[in-house]
Amino acid sequence: MAGTDLRNRDGLTEQEFLAKYSPGDYKRPSVTVDTLILGMNEDYSGMKILLIKRGDHPFMGCWALPGGFVSENETAHQAAARELQEETGLSGIYLDQVYTFSKPDRDPRTWVISIAYLALIPDLREVEGADDAADAAWFDLRFTDEKIEISNEEKGVQISYDLRRETFRNGAMRYENYIPTLTGEDALAFDHVEILIEAFKKLRKEILYNDQAFCMVEENFTLPELQAVYEAVLGHELYKKSFRDMVKGKVSETGRMKQSKTKNGRKCKEYRMSECEEELR
Known part of the structure; x- marks a missing residue:
């Protein structure tokens, strides 16, 4: 293999370099996956979003997107599919990577990077909280250019954000994004409202040509x-x-x-x- 017999500035071959390499010399983030799961309601008049109620700290008792930590010997996609199965019982559904969320303070526990996924389902299957989720339920979702409303009358939960459009530049490119502001007492855990926004924007952009x-x-x-x-x-x-x-x-x-x-x-x-x-x- 090319490069395996070459020696670096310290006179080490690749095999010798890897034998001496210490991963602990560099601080490493934990990696999680979080998934936005969307379906249509019974009469196709609106959308539903699946949320789980967190059963442990941080954000204990708050509603959140299903997710969890990526294990050592699995891909992010495998981790997202596994967490869906463990926390909600769902499997074998459309699952697509959306974006990587890496704000240093996005998780109060430690440095955590989350890879977000979008899942789509053809029917609202029964779900129940499992693993470390205290509960799981389908919520009505209304997403407009001005507002996000997430509600479940049976659970007595109403989550609402006002949206403000802001333009960003990336080189010569300009693009718009939504900046959310919480307008009630209930909120999604972590930065999950930002994941919802990015996933929904991606779906809106692609649905006309990706089916x-x-x-x-x-x-x-x-x-x-x-x-x-x-x-x-x-x-x-x-x-x-x-x-x-x-x-x-x-x-x-x-x-x-x-x-x-x-x-x-x-x-x-x-x-x-x-x-x-x-x-x-």
């Missing part, structure tokens, strides 16, 4: 259900004809009729994702 919407409907669906997913994510209504032209090459009729789950839904033609699109997903 994530198909991960939020059942295998067989109606076009009103699929359109409702796009509209919930994008935050605005789509013209029926424009929407159908957009998905024309991505869907195939099953030959059956299906009662649409959308509000005041009626029987419609049933569709599924086209085989060529399924293979690419």
